[in-house]
Amino acid sequence: MDYSLKLIKNQGISYLTSPKLNKNHKIFIAFTNKDTGNLGLHVGDLSTSVIKNRQKLCEATKIDLNDLTCAKQTHSDNFTVVKKSDVGRGSISYDVAIDNCDCLITKEAGVPLALFFADCLPLILVALDSREIAVIHAGRKGVKREIATKVLKKLLQSHPTESIRAFIGPHVGDCCYEVDLEQTVRRQLIGLGIPKSNVVSAGICTSCQNKHYFSYRVDNKCGRQAALAIIKK
Numbered sequence: 001m002d003y004s005l006k007l008i009k010n011q012g013i014s015y016l017t018s019p020k021l022n023k024n025h026k027i028f029i030a031f032t033n034k035d036t037g038n039l040g041l042h043v044g045d046l047s048t049s050v051i052k053n054r055q056k057l058c059e060a061t062k063i064d065l066n067d068l069t070c071a072k073q074t075h076s077d078n079f080t081v082v083k084k085s086d087v088g089r090g091s092i093s094y095d096v097a098i099d100n101c102d103c104l105i106t107k108e109a110g111v112p113l114a115l116f117f118a119d120c121l122p123l124i125l126v127a128l129d130s131r132e133i134a135v136i137h138a139g140r141k142g143v144k145r146e147i148a149t150k151v152l153k154k155l156l157q158s159h160p161t162e163s164i165r166a167f168i169g170p171h172v173g174d175c176c177y178e179v180d181l182e183q184t185v186r187r188q189l190i191g192l193g194i195p196k197s198n199v200v201s202a203g204i205c206t207s208c209q210n211k212h213y214f215s216y217r218v219d220n221k222c223g224r225q226a227a228l229a230i231i232k233k
């Protein structure tokens with residue numbers, strides 16, 4: 001069994017996850033789709049309906065919504081190592097989400113990290129040796145600013161390259177966008193010594209598969225899907 005992403009149906013929603021990562025390392029990751037509805041608090045939907053959608057996701061994945069830790073994403077290359085006092089920021093109110101940040105990192109068990117997407121590339125980096133996770137929002141600007149390189153360098157200060165696994169979620173592909181986000185991110189990761197086989201991709205274009213995924217380029221004003229990761233206790 002490899003670390004590949006599988007579509008799991010659970011309590012009326014579905015999401016991509018790596019069953020092996022969950023089973024062998026007790027690290028749960030999920031890339032959601034339109035089943036869950038809009039999960040972004042910043043796109044103009046009523047916050048009560050977004051919170052209801054987040055609740056649905058949290059119930060299915062056995063996560064406490066109050067702990068869900070989120071950021072105000074700005075297409076930066078800024079990352080935040082989540083402190084105890086940060087846990088739960090942005091879970092039900094955008095105002096208190098972690099400011100000006102496009103990557104959340106933790107080695108604490110029980111801290112769920114979530115960022116939100118419609119076309120930009122969701123990247124989850126996982127260190128298997130002594131568990132640490134990073135959830136990254138990499139759109140055109142973030143990729144150009146090399147956010148993946150920056151975060152990976154940080155992780156490599158405490159983990160060997162072989163222990164890193166990278167998971168690339170659904171995003172707009174080069175079939176529908178003039179920038180090949182995935183190839184660039186792969187090059188950045190492999191450039192720092194991550195074995196090619198340690199990079200796993202969903203292989204899904206949000207624009208081609210707009211029926212199932214929010215796509216900013218197709219819908220313009222639209223909801224957001226989530227990339228979620230937690231080290232389980």
Ligand SMILES: [Zn+2]
Pocket residue numbers: 172173174175176205206207208209
């Ligand atoms: Zn496409």
